[in-house]
Amino acid sequence: MDKSEASAAILSDAEKDGVRTIPLRAISHVVVVGRPRITMPCVLALIERNIPVYFCKRTGDLLLAAHPAQGQWNMWAEQASAVQNTSVCLHLAQQTLSAKVHNQGIVLRRLGETRAIKEMFSLRDTIADTPCINSLRGIEGTAARLYWESVTQFLPEWVCFTGRKKRPSPDPVNALLSYGYTLLHNHISTKLQCAGLHPKLGFMHAGYGSHHAFASDMQEEFRHIVDSMVFSMFRRKEVRPEHLIWEKDALRPCLLRNSLLRTVTRNFEKRILTLQGSEQSCAAVVLDRQVGCCKQTLLRGVPYVGWRLLK
Known part of the structure; x- marks a missing residue:
């Protein structure tokens, strides 16, 4: 590292790019x-x-x-005050869930599904006029049912996938989704903290214990990243029965072997750091941008716009 004040810089020894000099400013x-x-x-x-x-x-x-x-107490105090404001929370929830349902519809379109998309987009369009978060959750649930029912036809029969089920995961699709969502949640939580925001002060999910409710809120419009990755892994036959541990009547009936966990982690890193299809920015850049926009909404009242996939 060059320590001189005039030219302070970090020397980065990146595998692909060689040594690069990055000015601290x-x-x-x-x-x-x-x-x-x-x-x-x-x-x-x-x-x-x-x-x-x-x-x-x-x-x-x-x-x-x-x-x-x-300390960042002043910012946290402003954030805490903002998430007590019903109109602010409703606005953020509307934008986040509208983007989530939209992105689910685009994922279905890319898979080749046509029947459920019209109803998905119709549900999406009702979100802007929905007056409370509880009603929004009802719309989100209806859209989720349509989405997972439609996804089933694009997965191999041997996985026995009948819908989204969390704890415990009864099949490899749910196990992969849960692990992928955990990776996504962790990355978003870290980005929130990098932005100086408190990860437990959410606008939609209830906070409890050590749960990072704010990360769960922000995660909703990005779940399609994990969904697409998991569907792609099955399409490319990266997931096979020998990658799994099946235990009937156990507390955790379907577990992922370490080799598969490493593959998922590697695929997730690649997916958020590279451009996908016609998108103009990689997901990691978009995550940073959306966290910054949400911060401006909470602290400055700037309207938030959820991230929507291109057609």
């Missing part, structure tokens, strides 16, 4: 994923320049945040 924060090498002098130099450093697992789960010795 161009960095807002640093996220260290997995086990890359970063020296303590580099971390301290970043902190001295008010650049926080976050360390997380490959799963996106935040382990440690190293930031300047200054």
